Amino acid sequence: MKKNSLFLITVSLMGSLLVAPTQAKTLEDIQASGKIVIGTDGTFPPFQYFDKGQLSGFEIDIGNEVAKRLGVTPEWKPMSFDSLLAGLNQDRWDIVIASFTVTPERAKSVHFTSPLYCTGGVIVSKKPNIKTISDLDGKTVAVQTGSIFFQKASDIPGIKQIRNFASDSDARNAMVSGRADAWLSDKFVAKLAIASQPDQGMKIGDFVTKATVASATKNGNNELSSAYDKILADIQSDGTYEKISKKWFDEDIRCM
Structure with missing residues (x-):
């Protein structure tokens, strides 16, 4: 047992030397x-x-x-x-x-x-009663996985569910299709989405965060x-x- 243990330790040390940062x-x-x-x-x-x-x-x-x-x-x-x-x-x-x-x-x-x-994260929704952070109480929010908006949503008390998606576009589509009540995203991204889909009734609400990119x-x-x-x-x-x-x-x- 001692010989086997010594052998394994030696191999482990040799392996660690071979794997350089x-x-x-x-x-x-x-x-x-x-x-x-x-x-x-x-x-x-x-x-x-x-x-x-x-x-x-x-x-x-x-x-x-x-x-x-x-x-x-x-x-x-x-x-x-x-x-x-x-x-x-x-x-x-x-x-x-x-x-x-x-x-x-x-x-x-x-x-x-x-x-x-420099920019900021905003609330976007098709529902006229969702404009402020307090309006997200009891609501489902769509965000992109790993984004600052996902982190911010996690800090907002009262949100019923956070639905995270691989892309920001998928998060937006979830809100547009009614699978989420609101979408959190960058203000410039939101402005472009509204301009390119004026028939969807999306409105920008309050800022949820300011950001340096x-x-x-x-x-x-x-x-x-x-x-x-x-x-x-x-x-x-x-x-x-x-x-x-x-x-x-x-x-x-x-x-x-």
């Missing part, structure tokens, strides 16, 4: 490879979504501009929202650009870049995050950011 690609590695791999959600219009089979949206335009100024080609990797930060730490992509709200909890596991835009890199990947921050500052100062923002929102959505 993964290392994110540095800026130099990315530029040498000629591409940057960007994780995104792809179901959150107008920020990032598929239009006729092609990724489109505000964040896609921003990411493409960042890649252009880095001198590399962007390779977008659309994945489920709740897997993106974990995938970043597994080095499945170099950066995540997917409308992540900066929170203290998330900031423990990844590095957030300079703010990309940023892209994310792996902790310790300082050269890449610094390069991203510089490019973001450059496109905000030279008018490129404003042009992209007004293309999608008719306003400048940077944090003021």
Whole structure:
């Protein structure tokens, strides 16, 4: 028994030495490879979504501009929202650009870049008596899994049921079809949904949260995050950011 135990311990220690911590690609590695791999959600219009089979949206335009100024080609990797930060730490992509709200909890596991835009979460419903947080008492609320809106809904007392969906669009559809009384989402997403489906009778209610949104890199990947921050500052100062923002929102959505 002692010999077998010693053998198992030795094998275990040898195995642990062979499994080295993964290392994110540095800026130099990315530029040498000629591409940057960007994780995104792809179901959150107008920020990032598929239009006729092609990724489109505000964040896609921003990411493409960042890649252009880095001198590399962007390779977008659309994945489920709740897997993106974990995938970043597994080095499945170099950066995540997917409308992540900066929170203290998330900031423990990844590095957030300079703010990309500021926004807020709102209540959306077809029912005229649902406008405020207190109106959600006894109601069913639809949200996207892993989103800040799911977290916020969990903190609101009195909600009868939280229905979480893989995509924000599915959460919206649940409210539209009557499977949920309200939908919590980003105010810009809600405005686009109402404009594109005016016959559905959706109305925006009160804010449930204010949000600062940023892209994310792996902790310790300082050269890449610094390069991203510089490019973001450059496109905000030279008018490129404003042009992209007004293309999608008719306003400048940077944090003021």
